[in-house]
Amino acid sequence: MSLSLYNDLTHQKEIFTPLEERKVRFYVCGPTVYDYIHVGNARPFILFDILRRHMEDMGYEVVYVQNFTDIDDKMINKARNLGISVDELAERFITAYFEDADALGIQRATAHPRATHYIPQIIKLVERLIERGHAYVIDGDVYFDVLSFPGYGRLSKQSLEELLSGARVEIDPKKKHPLDFALWKAQKLGEPAWNSPWGMGRPGWHIECSAMAINILGETIDIHAGGSDLLFPHHENEIAQAEAATGKTFVRYWIHNGYLLIEEEKMSKSLGNIVSVREAMKLYSPIAVRLFMLSAHYRSPLNFSGEALNHAVGAAERLQNGWKELSFALRHRPRKKERDDALRETIEATEARYEEELNDDFNTAGALGAAFECVRAVNTYLAQHEEVDEESLMEAERFLARVDRVMGIIGIERLNDIDDLMTSEIERLVSEREKARKEKDFKKADAIREELAKKGIILEDTPHGTRWSKAM
Known part of the structure; x- marks a missing residue:
């Protein structure tokens, strides 16, 4: 049976057919590394990890990319509050991400690019947009001109007027249109910055993902996935800037998971109702957290x-x-x-x-x-x-x-994570205990049970003999 996926670009289920036979180019938006991930962040990471594994189980070669956003306003503000550099903050929370993701059984991506490692590629992409008339420079800032891209709003299925009425947009008199978005931001006092043709500055958030995806996976990729909160403006803007720069379809299948709710509200740092993955795993096993995330269809909201x-x-x-x-x-x-x-x-x-x-x-x-x-x-x-x-x-x-x-x-790996030598020793002790019980030497039988318990081995006497297992 073929794999079908709901494509948010076309608003219908489609048979998945990769650009290259038996090979899948798959990009997932990763975390902004200014804090520990919460369980709302973890939902797409777990879900799309499993979609990747399922595709591999079907025989596809999956090139799976999940990025780190390691420069933006949140990063700068958090580093300033902690009195450390943005680089130090990023290192701290990238390490924390991998600790949490590993505990949840999320496999490492083929590549985990960091935005700050792709500054030259980002600058080249911005230059190409300026050359093609899709971006403009004002006082060291570079903005994407949404009116220059007729397909803007294609993913959201809304006109510019509808998008503007529903968006929270800062009024900036420098912009040609309120929905124009920053590709490059001129340096402010005390901020990290890189040299560019427009002066010292840093990339905007949206251009980072497009540049990393294009440079690692190519100008057209098969799947781009993320939470539904990223559909607009992030993914809409990714389409506009990538396709305006290359003239090619950027992504063939757009996939978004539903919100994770808490008390029927979206879980987010801005609402202050988050539960970190670390907090959750103090109360519940990682496997239980993972299984919970799979208990509803990925496009449906899920209440924590x-x-x-x-x-x-x-x-x-x-x-x-x-x-x-x-x-x-x-x-x-x-x-x-x-x-x-x-x-x-x-x-x-x-x-x-x-x-x-x-x-x-x-x-x-x-x-x-x-x-x-x-x-x-x-x-x-x-x-x-x-x-x-x-x-x-x-x-x-x-x-x-x-x-x-x-x-x-x-x-299963943990359940079976006992080497052959240990297994042989356990079986020997279990046999000795069964013999002692038959001989009514219950003191010896109890002593063997206690010895095995100290090694983390649990015994269960059944009508078919004694069963042992490793304590989880």
Whole structure:
């Protein structure tokens, strides 16, 4: 089945067809690194990480770029308040971003460009816009002339008048039109600056992403993604400046995720209602946070609450326990000779549903449902059968491993993160304990349990023998 995605440029679902066969050029707007990321920031980072993984699972080579905005007004003001340089501030919070993203299981991008590392490329792009009559210089500032680009408003599906009436625009008498936006800002006292043909200054926010995307991925890219709050003005402005400079389509598929709400309001620093990723992970496991983000369709708003996160905790535990039961059965249950066709058909059906849901506009909630359906089917089967169909259970194991590889919601690697030597030692101690229990030497059995507990190993006595697992 082909992958279809809702394209905000055309306002319809489209079959995804990359510019180059089997290769995807994918750009995601990253954080402005003046503070720790909050869970609202984390939603697009998690979602588009999974879309990338799904595409790779489909056989695509994905060149995935996620930038850092490391120079803008917020950066300058925060650095000034802390009494440090903007560079120091950026280093601090880029490090913090990677710590939080790694904890959430977000894979590193192919490239993580920083705006300040692309100043020459930004200047060249601005020069090209001036040469083509799409930008003008006033007192060291350079502005994009929106009236020079007939397609302005194409992504927002609004006219200039409609955009202006709904926008918060500073009145600046230097501009030809109120919606004209800064490509280059002349240096103010005490601000970081770079030399340019228009004097010392720094880039505007919008030109940074266009320059980095074009220089890394090319003048036309397949997918550009970000939160819905970026659609206007950021992404609208990216289209205008990139296409005015190159004369080519900048992005073929524009994808935006819905807001993360808290108490039914958008979560944002400006509203002061944020919950940082670090705060969230003190209360909930990273896997639970990740699973929560996938529990609604990516284009829908999602309400952050303790109830929703606690539900995600329970859901993550069900998946992990299902994996443990499955792994234990494959190691310890007796095998039956004949194949269980009903179980095999159920597993095949759930995997087909998983693929169908992800391929239908990236429906993670539906794909999650398929994974839980597989776990329920396996649990029911194990409860009803002493002897098991090894081949069918191995199919279930392979499918759940695939789900975890793409969605990162089970943590199989951590569950299985015990080397062979340690496994052998644990199995030896478990066997000794079972022997002691049969001989009614409960003191020795309890001592072995305590010894294993100190090593982080949990024992569970079942009708089919003693099962062990590593404490999470």
